[in-house]
Amino acid sequence: xxxxxxxxxxxxxxxxxxxxxxxxxxxxxxxxxxxxxxxxxxxxxxxxxxxxxxxxxxxxxxxxxxxxxxxxxxxxxxxxxxxxxxxxxxxxxxxxxxxxxxxxxxxxxx
Amino acid sequence: xxxxxxxxxxxxxxxxxxxxxxxxxxxxxxxxxxxxxxxxxxxxxxxxxxxxxxxxxxxxxxxxxxxxxxxxxxxxxxxxxxxxxxxxxxxxxxxxxxxxxxxxxxxxxxxxxxxxxxxxxxxxxxxxxxxxxxxxxxxxxxxxxxxxxxxxxxxxxxxxxxxxxxxxxxxxxxxxxxxxxxxxxxxxxxxxxxxxxxxxxxxxxxxxxxxxxxxxxxxxxxxxxxxxxxxxxxxxxxxxxxxxxxxxxxxxxxxxxxxxxxxxxxxxxxxxxxxxxxx
Numbered sequence: 332x333x334x335x336x337x338x339x340x341x342x343x344x345x346x347x348x349x350x351x352x353x354x355x356x357x358x359x360x361x362x363x364x365x366x367x368x369x370x371x372x373x374x375x376x377x378x379x380x381x382x383x384x385x386x387x388x389x390x391x392x393x394x395x396x397x398x399x400x401x402x403x404x405x406x407x408x409x410x411x412x413x414x415x416x417x418x419x420x421x422x423x424x425x426x427x428x429x430x431x432x433x434x435x436x437x438x439x440x441x
Numbered sequence: 442x443x444x445x446x447x448x449x450x451x452x453x454x455x456x457x458x459x460x461x462x463x464x465x466x467x468x469x470x471x472x473x474x475x476x477x478x479x480x481x482x483x484x485x486x487x488x489x490x491x492x493x494x495x496x497x498x499x500x501x502x503x504x505x506x507x508x509x510x511x512x513x514x515x516x517x518x519x520x521x522x523x524x525x526x527x528x529x530x531x532x533x534x535x536x537x538x539x540x541x542x543x544x545x546x547x548x549x550x551x552x553x554x555x556x557x558x559x560x561x562x563x564x565x566x567x568x569x570x571x572x573x574x575x576x577x578x579x580x581x582x583x584x585x586x587x588x589x590x591x592x593x594x595x596x597x598x599x600x601x602x603x604x605x606x607x608x609x610x611x612x613x614x615x616x617x618x619x620x621x622x623x624x625x626x627x628x629x630x631x632x633x634x635x636x637x638x639x640x641x642x643x644x645x646x647x648x649x650x651x652x653x654x655x656x657x658x659x660x661x662x663x664x665x666x667x668x669x670x671x672x673x674x675x676x677x678x679x680x681x682x683x684x685x686x687x688x689x690x691x692x693x694x695x696x697x698x699x700x701x702x703x704x705x706x707x708x709x710x711x712x713x714x715x716x717x718x719x720x
Contacts, residue, residue: 341511341512342511360517385495
């Protein structure tokens with residue numbers, strides 16, 4: 332319940348405040364969002380598997396975001412930022428799909 | 442479903458299978474370590490309070506994190522919408538975008554040039570055809586006047602050939618017409634018959650016909666041309682005036698600035714001659 336409320340409030344706040352993204356953050360924010368989404372999906376799946384743990388969730392959330400941003404940052408420094416961010420998005424997308432499939436199996440038993 | 446999915450084994454940074462039981466276990470271990478009696482961890486009061494406080498902190502953290510996530514999603518969607526994402530784009534992306542734009546601009550420029558050329562062509566052909574049309578109209582008017590298919594008006598003479606004794610012959614009348622033409626007459630009519638290129642005067646004196654149409658004395662000739670040129674041409678010695686006088690007739694010449702030649706001839710349809718195109 333808390334995550335749902337948090338998400339909703341966050342979205343509303345973002346829409347209402349409408350802040351501009353700082354320049355240095357612009358390449359990393361989309362990647363961080365995707366990484367966080369991956370963590371959220373993992374958390375939902377763990378919840379369905381009845382093995383959810385708050386600490387693991389928090390740590391995985393933060394580390395996902397940080398690692399994804401780091402990879403992209405590193406890529407930018409190496410001059411392959413665009414390709415690396417694509418790679419990160421692809422990997423995270425595959426994981427999100429896997430977690431979504433597990434959630435789906437729990438929800439629909441199919 | 443408790444059976445692990447195919448994606449289950451690989452996620453490393455996530456909670457699913459492994460991390461949870463160990464995460465639960467240390468709490469209990471800690472509790473047993475803290476609590477003096479090693480009996481039952483859940484029976485002790487302090488472990489329970491600890492756990493509930495931990496739960497509260499976790500819930501707060503989860504709430505903050507998801508709130509941040511929602512915020513980030515909203516902000517990112519917004520900034521992607523507004524198109525200001527170019528500001529944070531990478532150099533290589535910008536170069537690509539610039540290349541795309543440049544090639545697109547080239548294409549559009551080329552298209553514009555082509556269209557402009559077509560437009561110019563159309564415009565020039567338009568003015569050309571308008572000019573040709575105007576010229577054709579002009580020619581039509583001129584030819585119509587010369588051929589006698591349209592009525593004409595302008596400065597000229599009104600000529601009356603009196604023939605009280607009926608002695609004026611067809612040759613005399615033709616002579617009048619030729620003399621006027623020679624003096625620059627542009628078009629004329631005899632009584633109600635327009636004079637054209639193939640006009641003939643036939644009949645015997647007193648019973649003349651112009652182009653087959655009978656005319657009666659006095660013959661009234663209306664001619665368009667410069668009056669000052671036409672009038673002297675009639676009165677030269679041995680000219681028209683003299684010949685009419687020799688037939689005991691008289692010639693009345695009235696110059697006018699507005700002579701109306703309103704008799705028309707049917708359009709001559711040529712059956713044999715065709716324009717020899719040389720273009």
